[in-house]
Amino acid sequence: MTDPLPSALIQNYARQDIAFVRGQGCTLWDESGRTYIDAFAGVAVSALGHAHPALVAAITRQAGALAHVSNHYRIPEQEALARQLVALAFPGQVLLCNSGAEANEAALKLVRLWGNQKHVGRKSRLIAFQGAFHGRTLGALSLTANPKYREPFAPLPAVEFLPFGDAAAAEAAIRDDVAGVFIEPIQGEGGVHPAPPGFLARLRELCDRHGAVLVFDEIQTGVGRTGKTWCWQHEGVRPDILTSAKGLGGGLPIGAIVAAPHLAGLFAPGLHGTTFGGNPLACAAAQVVLTEIARPGFLDHVAAMGERLRQGLSAAFPGCAVRGKGLLLGVQLDRDPGSVVAAARAAGVIVGPSGANTLRLAPPLVISSAEIDELVRRLAGVWAAIRSKT
Numbered sequence: 536m537t538d539p540l541p542s543a544l545i546q547n548y549a550r551q552d553i554a555f556v557r558g559q560g561c562t563l564w565d566e567s568g569r570t571y572i573d574a575f576a577g578v579a580v581s582a583l584g585h586a587h588p589a590l591v592a593a594i595t596r597q598a599g600a601l602a603h604v605s606n607h608y609r610i611p612e613q614e615a616l617a618r619q620l621v622a623l624a625f626p627g628q629v630l631l632c633n634s635g636a637e638a639n640e641a642a643l644k645l646v647r648l649w650g651n652q653k654h655v656g657r658k659s660r661l662i663a664f665q666g667a668f669h670g671r672t673l674g675a676l677s678l679t680a681n682p683k684y685r686e687p688f689a690p691l692p693a694v695e696f697l698p699f700g701d702a703a704a705a706e707a708a709i710r711d712d713v714a715g716v717f718i719e720p721i722q723g724e725g726g727v728h729p730a731p732p733g734f735l736a737r738l739r740e741l742c743d744r745h746g747a748v749l750v751f752d753e754i755q756t757g758v759g760r761t762g763k764t765w766c767w768q769h770e771g772v773r774p775d776i777l778t779s780a781k782g783l784g785g786g787l788p789i790g791a792i793v794a795a796p797h798l799a800g801l802f803a804p805g806l807h808g809t810t811f812g813g814n815p816l817a818c819a820a821a822q823v824v825l826t827e828i829a830r831p832g833f834l835d836h837v838a839a840m841g842e843r844l845r846q847g848l849s850a851a852f853p854g855c856a857v858r859g860k861g862l863l864l865g866v867q868l869d870r871d872p873g874s875v876v877a878a879a880r881a882a883g884v885i886v887g888p889s890g891a892n893t894l895r896l897a898p899p900l901v902i903s904s905a906e907i908d909e910l911v912r913r914l915a916g917v918w919a920a921i922r923s924k925t
């Protein structure tokens with residue numbers, strides 16, 4: 536069942552010795568036939584759940600027609616997807632890539648082009664926030680705050696990290712020499728911390744005043760996860776660049792940026808690109824995801840299920856703060872979440888960690904109230920058992 540060690544794989548993940556072999560909706564099966572309720576969706580990816588019929592049909596159809604060409608040619612599936620994204624976001628243009636980190640790399644390069652356009656060397660400061668996670672490639676890593684991820688790879692491009700949610704610190708730091716400000720509306724990896732109300736609007740004002748590009752990294756919070764298509768829509772504060780990935784392909788690897796026109800035009804032919812970015816197969820999948828989340832009632836379902844899950848978690852983890860929005864929720868624990876994640880798995884519920892002491896739930900957006908009630912019931916038992924021992 537298990538490969539004999541040493542593995543042929545580089546050991547850059549601390550993997551559990553469980554392999555899932557099948558999924559349906561919010562249910563996962565492992566090799567031994569055991570079932571689990573999936574409340575993590577492969578890190579907020581499987582937005583429509585596993586083996587969603589429309590997604591399977593579209594991927595199958597596209598694979599049978601044409602999986603890949605190259606960006607040397609027009610790709611109608613890209614054009615259709617871009618139109619959908621713009622319609623769901625704001626007027627602008629779309630660049631497609633393969634992952635979250637790549638989306639942030641593209642945003643970073645656009646920010647650099649913007650800063651260099653008139654002011655080479657004088658508009659180059661980059662701002663991000665403590666607790667931020669923007670990805671693992673060197674550029675995206677430079678925007679990621681956690682020293683554990685950064686320090687082994689120093690020196691990185693210079694980025695200044697401000698306290699998340701501190702309006703006075705933002706006011707002091709954002710001046711005319713700032714090229715770009717990167718923020719997650721809810722810090723997904725850093726402990727499920729929503730930006731305080733009004734903070735995004737404050738950043739919007741400061742970026743407008745100082746001609747800085749405001750980038751919202753919605754790689755985890757976007758595509759319906761918080762009960763709106765994009766998390767910034769809760770507050771009506773629009774970015775200049777939106778980055779998306781994770782849920783966008785419903786399980787196929789795809790990332791995207793939507794950039795306002797004054798920025799989108801800076802990528803002249805030849806300045807940026809990727810071989811796979813926006814290939815027909817990934818685009819076909821993403822089109823289905825965006826079509827499904829735009830169906831009347833879909834986001835209401837996410838919001839209602841999110842509220843039910845939040846209430847259930849508050850009851851299951853008495854005295855622990857529950858943070859987040861929609862179906863991206865974190866439970867603040869008094870310990871490393873690893874033991875709770877493991878005990879939950881033993882009880883047939885897949886959840887994940889976030890930050891140092893937060894339990895993260897990010898189930899498929901199609902989860903039902905019965906599934907929520909059942910997973911909450913199991914987690915309540917898990918937590919009560921852990922608490923009775925410590």
Ligand SMILES: *Cc1c(COP(=O)(O)O)cnc(C)c1O
Nearest residue numbers: 634635636668669670723754755
């Ligand atoms: C996951 C994530 C990324 C990185 O995405 P990858 O596809 O893993 O490169 C970037 N930003 C946020 C907010 C994320 O949650």
